[in-house]
Amino acid sequence: MNRQRLKGHLPLLLLTLLESTPAHGYAVLEALRRRSGGRFDLPEGTVYPALHRLEASGLLHSRWEVIAGRRRRVYATSRKGQDALTREREAWADFSGAVAAVLGGTP
Amino acid sequence: MTMDRYLRQLRRWLGNGPHAQRVCEEVREHLLDASDARQRQGVPPADAEREAVLRFGEPASVAWMFCKQAPAVAVERIESFLLLGSAALSLTFAGLIIAFGTPSRLVRGEFLEAWGYAAAESLLGWVAVAIGLALLRPRAWIVNVAHRAAPFAFLLGVTGVALATFFGHRTGDYEYWLYLAHGNVLAQGVLAYHRFRPIGDRTTMDSA
Numbered sequence: 330m331n332r333q334r335l336k337g338h339l340p341l342l343l344l345t346l347l348e349s350t351p352a353h354g355y356a357v358l359e360a361l362r363r364r365s366g367g368r369f370d371l372p373e374g375t376v377y378p379a380l381h382r383l384e385a386s387g388l389l390h391s392r393w394e395v396i397a398g399r400r401r402r403v404y405a406t407s408r409k410g411q412d413a414l415t416r417e418r419e420a421w422a423d424f425s426g427a428v429a430a431v432l433g434g435t436p
Numbered sequence: 437m438t439m440d441r442y443l444r445q446l447r448r449w450l451g452n453g454p455h456a457q458r459v460c461e462e463v464r465e466h467l468l469d470a471s472d473a474r475q476r477q478g479v480p481p482a483d484a485e486r487e488a489v490l491r492f493g494e495p496a497s498v499a500w501m502f503c504k505q506a507p508a509v510a511v512e513r514i515e516s517f518l519l520l521g522s523a524a525l526s527l528t529f530a531g532l533i534i535a536f537g538t539p540s541r542l543v544r545g546e547f548l549e550a551w552g553y554a555a556a557e558s559l560l561g562w563v564a565v566a567i568g569l570a571l572l573r574p575r576a577w578i579v580n581v582a583h584r585a586a587p588f589a590f591l592l593g594v595t596g597v598a599l600a601t602f603f604g605h606r607t608g609d610y611e612y613w614l615y616l617a618h619g620n621v622l623a624q625g626v627l628a629y630h631r632f633r634p635i636g637d638r639t640t641m642d643s644a
Contacts, residue, residue: 354462355469373470374493377462378501402462 335369339379341421342369344388344406344414351405353396354380380404388413439467442489449499459502467492 346352346360354377361369361376383389388410394403406414437445443460450456467488474484492498 353465355466372493373466373491374463374498375501377459377466378498381459381502399465399468400461401465402458 335371336375339371339376340383340388341414341417343376343379343383344410344417347389347404347406348411348414351403353394353401353403357404383410437486437489439464439471439485439489442467442492442495445495446499449496450502463492463498 342361343357346357346364352360357380358371358373358376361371380389380391384391384404388407389404390407391402391404394401396403443464446463447456447460450459467485470488470491471481471484474487475481479487
């Protein structure tokens with residue numbers, strides 16, 4: 330998978346992963362890897378700046394929690410993030426449907 | 437590279453603010469998790485730590501992504517830079533006045549007037565510093581600076597203003613140059629604020 334292409338969709342993917350289950354950065358990366366069947370395998374340092382930026386934009390919020398004896402920064406989707414996710418999902422469905430139609434269509 | 441060395445390098449790039457501390461703490465926890473996971477797969481501890489660090493990315497690149505993508509980090513780093521720059525500018529003004537303004541006035545027996553004038557001009561310089569600090573809050577300015585790797589440009593700007601002030605002084609009209617310089621700092625801040633929206637105001641994921 331082209332990493333640059335993936336980076337463009339990273340905010341949408343991160344918000345989706347955090348939609349129902351708050352998680353810390355490492356768990357988010359693991360979920361991304363697992364749910365993509367190992368195809369989304371980004372350099373790990375790229376995910377945290379994206380999480381921080383989403384938080385700065387108000388789409389995520391985070392707090393320190395102690396999990397398994399270790400202090401973790403746990404992220405969760407905010408209300409604003411949920412709204413943005415709904416919009417982006419619709420936009421993505423529209424876009425991917427259009428691309429599929431073009432790719433699969435006859436000239 | 438060991439985890440401790442990696443974190444030291446990252447910290448050096450990020451600076452010392454509270455956000456930098458949070459980033460380093462998060463990265464440390466991540467590296468511990470990643471190292472533990474590898475050890476569970478049978479990788480020796482030292483190799484597991486090295487691999488975890490390697491996969492995270494070069495400290496400078498990671499720090500740059502934080503500065504580029506998380507304005508708060510850039511705020512901390514650039515704030516101190518701007519503060520020092522503004523203070524240096526103000527001190528330059530005060531120094532110029534004391535070095536070039538006072539002696540000539542002393543010769544003319546205008547002792548009190550000369551020092552009073554220098555104090556007033558220094559005060560004006562510190563007012564400029566205060567205005568500069570107030571303008572730091574709009575993140576747009578910080579984002580602009582961080583995005584374009586502009587600390588160097590800012591340094592050039594400060595140097596330019598100082599030189600203009602100096603040569604303005606040499607022509608005998610330094611007080612006008614002083615006001616021009618302060619006005620320039622203020623105008624740059626206002627323009628930057630109006631040109632770029634603060635990131636926190638954006639709601640689409642394109643900006644995130």
